[in-house]
Amino acid sequence: MKIVIDPGHSGPVEPGACAGGVRECDVVLAIGKLLAERLYDAGHEILLTRAGDIRTNGLAFRAELANANKADVFVSIHANSAVNPVAHGTEVYHYPGSIQGKRLAACLQARLVAELATADRGVKTADFQVLRETDCPAVLVEVAFVSHEAERQLLTGYAGQLAAAVALADGLADYFVGRAEQGT
Numbered sequence: 001m002k003i004v005i006d007p008g009h010s011g012p013v014e015p016g017a018c019a020g021g022v023r024e025c026d027v028v029l030a031i032g033k034l035l036a037e038r039l040y041d042a043g044h045e046i047l048l049t050r051a052g053d054i055r056t057n058g059l060a061f062r063a064e065l066a067n068a069n070k071a072d073v074f075v076s077i078h079a080n081s082a083v084n085p086v087a088h089g090t091e092v093y094h095y096p097g098s099i100q101g102k103r104l105a106a107c108l109q110a111r112l113v114a115e116l117a118t119a120d121r122g123v124k125t126a127d128f129q130v131l132r133e134t135d136c137p138a139v140l141v142e143v144a145f146v147s148h149e150a151e152r153q154l155l156t157g158y159a160g161q162l163a164a165a166v167a168l169a170d171g172l173a174d175y176f177v178g179r180a181e182q183g184t
Contacts, residue, residue, distance in 0.1 A: 001176060002045040004066040006076035006130065007032035008140075011053025017081030019147040025053070027155040028077040031143065034165035035077070042169065047071065063133035073104060073175070074138035075168065076130050079155055081147040088148040089119030093140040096125040100137035103178065108141055108171035115167035116154065118144055141168070 009016035009025035016024030029050070036046045047069055049062045066074040080091070092109040094101030105123045113120045121142075131138045143164050144151035154160035 001072040001172075002047070002069060003039055003172065004047045004049065004062075004069070004071040004074045004136075005032045005036050005039075006049040006062050006074065008076055008078040010050065010056055013055055014057035017079060017146045019081060020149070020152050022146055022152055022156055024079040024081070024146055027079050027146065027161065028143070030161045031155075031164045031168075032077050034162055035075075035168050038165055038169040039172065042173075059129045060133065062130050063135075063138075066138070067133075067135045071134075071136045073136055073172065074130070074134045075108070075172070076128075076138070076140040077168075078140060078142050079144060079146040080142040081145060083147075085147055085149070088145050088151050089121040090116065090144060091121035091124055091142045093124050093126040093128060093131065093142075095131040095134075095138060096127065098131075098137060100179070101131070101139060104137045104172075104175045105139045107175040107178070108139060108168060111167040111171035111174065112141070112143065112164065115163050115170070116144065116160070118151065118154075
């Protein structure tokens with residue numbers, strides 16, 4: 001399968017959520033690279049929207065990359081944040097009305113919550129640009145909260161990053177098996 005992995009944000013131009021000296025863009029890039037390695041080793045064709053810091057805060061190119069390459073799925077990886085430091089857990093978004101996006105989101109959510117032992121904040125819909133403009137099933141994953149001290153440690157440690165990548169890879173495998181069984 002052709003999978004586009006989108007480590008959210010860009011680095012210096014738009015780092016995403018920041019807490020405790022940690023930038024969202026850095027932790028999601030680390031998870032994205034680990035996920036890319038696992039999926040490549042499993043025989044998938046992988047495209048990353050970024051492999052390091054980039055000098056743009058634009059979003060359109062992310063969906064355009066997936067569309068131009070006729071990707072089978074698009075996975076945007078993020079770390080959540082909240083003003084309230086006790087907010088925690090994992091949630092995965094899909095575009096409203098996307099049946100395959102909802103199925104993909106459910107597969108990833110289940111694996112992430114099981115692997116990371118995070119609170120299940122559920123599968124949700126959103127009109128995010130990267131979901132709306134991507135032709136293939138697309139999800140935006142909020143792995144955990146960078147603003148929550150314990151989850152920040154999970155997101156910054158290699159073991160936590162690897163666990164997130166493993167969960168995402170397993171969730172994608174679940175999705176592809178289910179899709180094959182449905183004949184889609």
